[in-house]
Amino acid sequence: MRKLISLVLVLALIGAILAGCGTSKEPQNQETSQKAKKEETVTITLGGWASSPAETDLLDAQIKEFEKTHPNIKIEKQVITGDYLQQMQARIASKTEPDVYYLDVSQAPTFIEKGVILPLDEYLDKEDLKDFEPNLLKGFQKDGKTYGLPKDYNTLALFYNKDMFEKAGVKVPTTWKELEEAAKALTKDGVKGIVLSNDAARFIPFIYQAGGKVLENGEIVFNSNEAAKGLDFYYSLIKKGYADTPQNLGVGWNGDALAQKKAAMCIEGGWMIPFMKDAGPDVNYGIAKLPKGEKEGDLAFTVAYVMSRNTKHKEAAAEVIKFLTGKKAQQMTADSGLAIPTRISMGEVYTKKYPERKPLVEMVQYSKVFQFGTKGPKILDALNKAGEKLQLGQETDAKKVLEEAANSLK
Amino acid sequence: MAVKISRAKKNSIKKNKIRDMIDGWLFVLPFVGLALIFFVGPLLVAFMLSFKEYSFLDSVTMWQAKWVGFNNYINAFKDPTFKKALINTTIYSIGVVPVQLVIALALAIVVDSNIKGKTFFRTAYYIPTITSTVAVAVMFLFIFKTDGLLNKILVFFGLQPYNWFNSIHLALPSIMIMAVWSSVGLYMVIFLAGLQDIPTSLYEAASIDGASKWQKLIHVTLPMLKPTIFFNLVVSLIGTFQVFDQAYVVSKGNGGPLDSTMTVVLYLYRTGFREFKMGYASAIAFILFVIIFVLTLIQKKLFGEENRM
Amino acid sequence: MARKKKISLSRIVFYFLLISYSVITLGPFIWSIITSLKPTSEVNNFTVNFSTLSFDNYIFLWKKFPFARWAFNSLIVASIVTLGNLLFNSMAGYALARIDFPGRKALYLAILAMMMVPGQVVMVPTFILLTKLGWINTYKGLTIPFLFSLFGIFLMRQFFLSIPKSVEEAATIDGLSRFGIFFRIVMPMAKPALSTQFILMFTGNWNSFLWPSLLATRDNMYTLPVGLNSFYGQYFQFWDQVLAGVMILSVPAIVIFLIFQRNFIKGISTTGMKG
Numbered sequence: 003m004r005k006l007i008s009l010v011l012v013l014a015l016i017g018a019i020l021a022g023c024g025t026s027k028e029p030q031n032q033e034t035s036q037k038a039k040k041e042e043t044v045t046i047t048l049g050g051w052a053s054s055p056a057e058t059d060l061l062d063a064q065i066k067e068f069e070k071t072h073p074n075i076k077i078e079k080q081v082i083t084g085d086y087l088q089q090m091q092a093r094i095a096s097k098t099e100p101d102v103y104y105l106d107v108s109q110a111p112t113f114i115e116k117g118v119i120l121p122l123d124e125y126l127d128k129e130d131l132k133d134f135e136p137n138l139l140k141g142f143q144k145d146g147k148t149y150g151l152p153k154d155y156n157t158l159a160l161f162y163n164k165d166m167f168e169k170a171g172v173k174v175p176t177t178w179k180e181l182e183e184a185a186k187a188l189t190k191d192g193v194k195g196i197v198l199s200n201d202a203a204r205f206i207p208f209i210y211q212a213g214g215k216v217l218e219n220g221e222i223v224f225n226s227n228e229a230a231k232g233l234d235f236y237y238s239l240i241k242k243g244y245a246d247t248p249q250n251l252g253v254g255w256n257g258d259a260l261a262q263k264k265a266a267m268c269i270e271g272g273w274m275i276p277f278m279k280d281a282g283p284d285v286n287y288g289i290a291k292l293p294k295g296e297k298e299g300d301l302a303f304t305v306a307y308v309m310s311r312n313t314k315h316k317e318a319a320a321e322v323i324k325f326l327t328g329k330k331a332q333q334m335t336a337d338s339g340l341a342i343p344t345r346i347s348m349g350e351v352y353t354k355k356y357p358e359r360k361p362l363v364e365m366v367q368y369s370k371v372f373q374f375g376t377k378g379p380k381i382l383d384a385l386n387k388a389g390e391k392l393q394l395g396q397e398t399d400a401k402k403v404l405e406e407a408a409n410s411l412k
Numbered sequence: 413m414a415v416k417i418s419r420a421k422k423n424s425i426k427k428n429k430i431r432d433m434i435d436g437w438l439f440v441l442p443f444v445g446l447a448l449i450f451f452v453g454p455l456l457v458a459f460m461l462s463f464k465e466y467s468f469l470d471s472v473t474m475w476q477a478k479w480v481g482f483n484n485y486i487n488a489f490k491d492p493t494f495k496k497a498l499i500n501t502t503i504y505s506i507g508v509v510p511v512q513l514v515i516a517l518a519l520a521i522v523v524d525s526n527i528k529g530k531t532f533f534r535t536a537y538y539i540p541t542i543t544s545t546v547a548v549a550v551m552f553l554f555i556f557k558t559d560g561l562l563n564k565i566l567v568f569f570g571l572q573p574y575n576w577f578n579s580i581h582l583a584l585p586s587i588m589i590m591a592v593w594s595s596v597g598l599y600m601v602i603f604l605a606g607l608q609d610i611p612t613s614l615y616e617a618a619s620i621d622g623a624s625k626w627q628k629l630i631h632v633t634l635p636m637l638k639p640t641i642f643f644n645l646v647v648s649l650i651g652t653f654q655v656f657d658q659a660y661v662v663s664k665g666n667g668g669p670l671d672s673t674m675t676v677v678l679y680l681y682r683t684g685f686r687e688f689k690m691g692y693a694s695a696i697a698f699i700l701f702v703i704i705f706v707l708t709l710i711q712k713k714l715f716g717e718e719n720r721m
Numbered sequence: 722m723a724r725k726k727k728i729s730l731s732r733i734v735f736y737f738l739l740i741s742y743s744v745i746t747l748g749p750f751i752w753s754i755i756t757s758l759k760p761t762s763e764v765n766n767f768t769v770n771f772s773t774l775s776f777d778n779y780i781f782l783w784k785k786f787p788f789a790r791w792a793f794n795s796l797i798v799a800s801i802v803t804l805g806n807l808l809f810n811s812m813a814g815y816a817l818a819r820i821d822f823p824g825r826k827a828l829y830l831a832i833l834a835m836m837m838v839p840g841q842v843v844m845v846p847t848f849i850l851l852t853k854l855g856w857i858n859t860y861k862g863l864t865i866p867f868l869f870s871l872f873g874i875f876l877m878r879q880f881f882l883s884i885p886k887s888v889e890e891a892a893t894i895d896g897l898s899r900f901g902i903f904f905r906i907v908m909p910m911a912k913p914a915l916s917t918q919f920i921l922m923f924t925g926n927w928n929s930f931l932w933p934s935l936l937a938t939r940d941n942m943y944t945l946p947v948g949l950n951s952f953y954g955q956y957f958q959f960w961d962q963v964l965a966g967v968m969i970l971s972v973p974a975i976v977i978f979l980i981f982q983r984n985f986i987k988g989i990s991t992t993g994m995k996g
Contacts, residue, residue: 052951055785083950084934088685090937092845096467096852115471176978200669249578252559311471379686383666392670394580404662423990429821435899436822443813443869444828449836450866454846468845522739534982536743539750542924542974545966551749565903579841595743601917602876639879645873650836653788675849677839682732684841699841704837 024355043156044315045076046322049093049100056276060338063116064331068322075318092311094118101313102322104124105150107141107304107371108378114144115376119308121147125320133345134327138304141371150306151327154341156271157302157365158207161257161278161292168192168267168289174290178211178235181293188266195244197265198236199255200393202385203301204256204269207292208297210370216381217374224385225408227401232295234400237392249395261285266405271303272342291361302369304344377411384410462695467688474590477691494696498681498703502676504588505652510591513599513644521602521633534604537692548594553577553662557587575664580672587658589675595651599644606640607633642715646708653704656681658710676700751973757965778965782949788898788969790941791948798863798933798944799926805868806916806922813869814877815903819889829878836871840931848935863944866927872920880914881907916984924974945970 050061065077080100082089087109093099105113126148131139134152141152162174170188175181185195198204206216214229221231237243248255251264257274259265261282268274269292278285282384292300307323309316325331332343336352342363343352353360372380384407388410391397391406413565437444457474464486488494521620523534538546563573576586610633616630634641656677659667665682667674676696684693708718758774782788816822817829847866856862888910891903908915930946935944943951949966 078939080938081940081951083947085685088681091468091685091688091937092848096849098852098857098938112469116467116688117471118469182737193453247578250558250575252557254553254557258840283762377687379682386666386668389669394669431899432820436816436820439812439820439899439903440828442809443874444810446866446869447871450847450850451835451843454843454850455835457846458838461842474846481798505828519742525924527736527739530991531979531982533743535979536747538978538982539971539975540746542978543750543753543929543971548749551753554752555749559810561748562772597746597753598921601920605880605913605917606883609880611885636883639882643876643879646833647836647875651836652837656839658854677841680839681841690842690845694842700839701834702838708833708837 013235042074043076044074044318045077045078046102046313046318047080048098048316048322049080049090049103050080050085051104054083054276056338057340060093060340061333064326064334067330067334068325072321072325077322094312097312099310099312101310101315101319103310104153104305105136105142105308107152107302107306107373110142110150110306110373111144111378114142114149114150114374118311119149120311120313120316121149122151122194122309122320122323123147125317125324127267131160131328133347135344135349135366137366137369138302138344138371141373142303142306142308150308151323152304152306152344154332154335154344155302155304155329155344155366156273157300157369158204158269158271158292159361159365160292161260161270161274162266162267162288163260163263163291164286164288170266174288175293176291177293178295182239182242182244185239185267186242189244192213194246194251194259194265194269195260195267196239197248197251197253198240198245199248199256200386200389202382202389203303205233205236205389206385207269208236208295210301210368211292211295211297212299213296213374217386219402220375223410224381224403224409225404228296230401230404231387233392233404234351237389237400240393245350257281260287272359275359276340289359291365293380298365298368300364300365300369301372303372380411384408457696459698461691462698464691465689466691468690471689479590480691483580484692485699487692488695488699493671493674494676494679497667497674497676500584500672500674501653501655501676504584504591504655505649507588507623508591508677510647510651512596513641513648516596516644517603518597519596519600520607521629523600524604524607532635538597540594541601543594548590548634548658552586552590553665578669580670583662583669583672587655587662590658590662591652591655599648602644603637603640606637610636638715644709645711645715649707649711650704651699681720701715743860751845753964754968757903757961759961761961778962779969780967781962782921782965786948788945788948791943791945794863794937794942795859795944795946799923801860801864802867802926803922805864805920806870806873808875810918811877811911811915812903813874813909814879815881815907817874817878818881819886820899832871832874844931844935851936854921857936858938858942860942863933863942867932870922873922876918877911877914880911884910888894906963912984917979920978920981923977927974927977928970 048065053061061079065079069075082103088103088282090099090103098128105119132147135155138152138155141150142152143412160175167174167184172184172187172192173180175184181196188195195250209216209224209229209232212228212232212235214232215222216224216228216229217248227236240247245263248259251259253259253262253264255271256265256268257277257279260268260270260274263282263285265309278287292298307326309319309323313319313331317402327344329348332345332348333351335341336343336348336355339356339359342359343349349363349366353363387410388403388407391403393398417468452502461474461477463481464477465480465484466474470477473518496520504683520535523530523537525532542646557563558575564572564577574582576582597681612699614632614636615628618632623631628675654677657671659678660681662668663673663678665678665686667678677700680693680696682702755769755774757778758776759769760773760775760777763770763773791821817832836858839979850856850867851862854862856865888906889902892906897905902947928946930950933944934950937947940948940951949970
């Protein structure tokens with residue numbers, strides 16, 4: 003037995019060495035032979051994080067379409083597995099990052115400030131740029147320059163269980179007051195009216211709706227009375243028993259609570275749609291705009307294609323970015339229904355095809371992108387802690403916890 | 413004559429010494445070579461960074477980055493989150509190390525003895541170690557959730573259910589339980605191999621002297637197992653002080669609720685890779701290094717490791 | 722007669738404890754197997770509906786992704802790394818335990834010290850070095866830097882410390898060189914230690930994710946953990962698929978353990994007798 007094992011291992015070793023030689027030479031050979039044949043053909047590497055099989059298929063189809071129309075440019079997709087930000091930093095520090103890659107809007111200020119990504123203006127058509135949702139594009143602009151084109155986005159909306167609403171005889175809430183009443187009426191039989199997580203990315207819309215802000219001209223202003231009002235309302239629903247956190251409901255995240263019928267409402271984005279299909283196929287749910295407070299307010303999450311400062315083929319990289327955020331590619335995104343296109347013209351295609359998802363698109367005009375400057379991670383951390391203090395009952399005064407959070411950032 | 417012999421002896425001792433030196437270094441050469449290239453080099457770079465202000469996104473290279481002297485170290489000692497992380501990590505280590513080693517030793521002795529189904533028990537106890545940490549954490553999230561298995565068991569026995577991962581008092585202990593569960597198998601296997609190295613003749617001699625099972629354990633097994641115990645103790649201490657994976661998965665990377673699961677390495681990761689302050693993160697790493705190093709030297713003294721060899 | 726005596730109350734309690742603990746260790750594992758066979762919509766139910774269990778998740782994974790290639794990569798990388806570790810760690814551990822050479826104590830302390838540096842801070846500098854060597858996305862990069870392990874060297878040193886010196890001394894008198902002693906006498910005697918090292922190194926490398934995910938930039942070089950992660954997406958939403966992947970990873974590691982744990986037989990005494 004042992005001899006057999008060692009034999010297998012030795013064979014594996016020899017095989018590996020041979021295979022290792024083979025693969026390490028392969029790409030070089032290809033490159034040189036290609037260069038000899040066609041001088042002008044370039045390969046652009048495209049980096050992104052791992053996503054669901056359906057989304058992967060969509061991107062593959064878009065790439066195929068691109069290569070059809072651009073015979074001189076090849077796209078090589080690289081999936082960055084694991085922690086995207088950590089992996090990208092290793093790649094950037096060693097100057098081996100992909101030519102074009104995904105960048106979340108929350109990281110954009112840092113990447114722009116550090117000069118990691120290049121401005122795209124010289125390759126862009128100013129008129130065409132007007133087709134992008136201005137609120138989203140703003141997230142990738144600084145000092146009049148555009149550093150990335152958003153590929154798709156999501157806003158937060160109210161996802162609700164239609165059957166539960168019907169049973170309780172409640173109308174879909176459009177204001178804070180109606181939201182509270184609905185949550186109250188729906189809380190029964192072990193079901194909570196709404197599930198609310200301890201997450202700044204969910205309660206910041208309420209701060210906006212109350213007239214508060216997180217940042218103003220780069221300064222922290224979330225310790226205002228308005229912001230406190232928004233935070234207070236959010237957690238008052240939990241305190242009054244009409245809402246609870248996903249942890250307390252025994253689920254992983256807000257979406258689970260709706261899928262498992264543990265809550266009648268939740269505040270999430272378009273990623274809920276494919277999720278519910280698999281995890282809660284029997285839940286008859288609807289999508290509505292977020293209820294408004296003093297005014298409308300929401301967060302938008304978006305991802306852009308950006309160009310690396312180390313790319314050797316700027317023109318070709320720009321072509322790739324323009325195509326993948328262009329009308330043709332976004333039409334494919336819209337048709338697939340996996341994400342909302344960032345072009346206003348394609349947004350209409352999307353809402354026509356999926357009318358029930360219109361609220362997600364409507365909210366974009368009231369949205370600010372999920373982005374809080376170069377100190378974003380610290381600010382969100384402080385806000386999350388403020389929320390946790392209220393939820394765990396360590397403090398009851400929203401204004402006080404926000405003041406403490408602001409002080410901790412000084 | 414006599415002089416000649418002693419000279420020959422001296423020569424042979426000298427020769428032996430030279431021989432030992434050559435042999436010794438030849439034996440460690442592959443390791444030393446690989447380590448110098450792939451570990452010591454990068455380590456020195458990291459050490460240099462701890463005196464600089466730098467992020468991996470910077471357009472200047474590491475060598476060109478701005479020197480800030482001891483600022484990163486001074487700031488770390490003023491940083492309340494770092495202090496909190498250090499306290500959490502210490503509690504974690506004090507809780508996990510003895511429990512996991514005692515369970516591991518007990519299990520090793522049991523599965524080493526002549527019990528029925530030895531292979532089954534060995535495999536069963538080792539399986540948690542094989543399963544990847546992230547998968548273990550994911551499973552535990554399921555087991556510890558409010559309507560999870562653990563609470564159902566508690567309720568079944570008439571006890572109160574808890575919200576394990578969302579409580580500032582229970583989140584850290586939950587991670588500790590998880591760590592013990594998942595790493596006991598590793599230490600058990602090492603103890604098991606250590607037990608094999610004890611010559612059976614020693615037990616036979618003890619039996620002749622009329623020693624009971626318990627006496628054999630105290631007077632034969634434990635003293636003979638000393639190098640293995642020392643190894644497990646040191647490795648367990650280093651491992652617990654560097655805890656990252658469990659805390660990262662359970663708190664989704666932010667050390668919550670309210671920093672109750674913030675560990676030193678998690679904080680290091682956050683400052684380095686999320687807040688882009690790699691210089692500061694490196695300083696934290698070397699402070700942690702000094703702490704573990706001192707603790708290990710103390711253990712080494714206590715175990716009399718110096719006098720072996 | 723003697724057998725009957727053994728079935729006492731303490732014996733029953735003893736086995737009860739053993740079995741209870743194995744339930745604790747195996748429970749999550751068995752639960753994972755079952756969940757991996759469930760459809761997504763039933764993942765959160767505690768009850769098992771046998772009629773809906775299927776291998777769909779496994780078939781899905783197998784069809785959709787170049788699994789054979791990834792499994793091959795994993796096997797190659799884990800085998801090379803494990804063999805390198807067995808040899809180099811044992812040699813270094815032996816020298817540190819047995820050969821009295823200048824610099825030994827300093828080297829031993831240095832090994833302990835290097836184990837204490839959090840990997841996160843040396844990760845990027847090491848990656849930059851490997852980039853400069855051109856080893857990204859090659860088997861060289863995935864194996865050569867990992868051919869030794871500080872942990873493994875320390876482990877082997879401790880094991881060699883507890884092996885009696887008498888056998889080696891006899892061999893020295895027989896005129897064997899150091900290398901002769903090491904390969905012909907010491908290594909065969911260290912069977913339990915070597916099989917332990919084999920188990921630890923192989924399963925550790927088989928499961929390792931961070932480095933392969935950095936070093937394998939194209940899917941032809943992915944190892945299994947990296948490949949599995951390349952379609953989880955940012956959110957772990959589909960537990961059944963994730964756990965199917967976890968199972969595919971775990972089974973080979975368990976097989977390795979089952980094979981090598983057999984070598985936990987009394988190493989020294991039997992060798993001594995046979996020899």
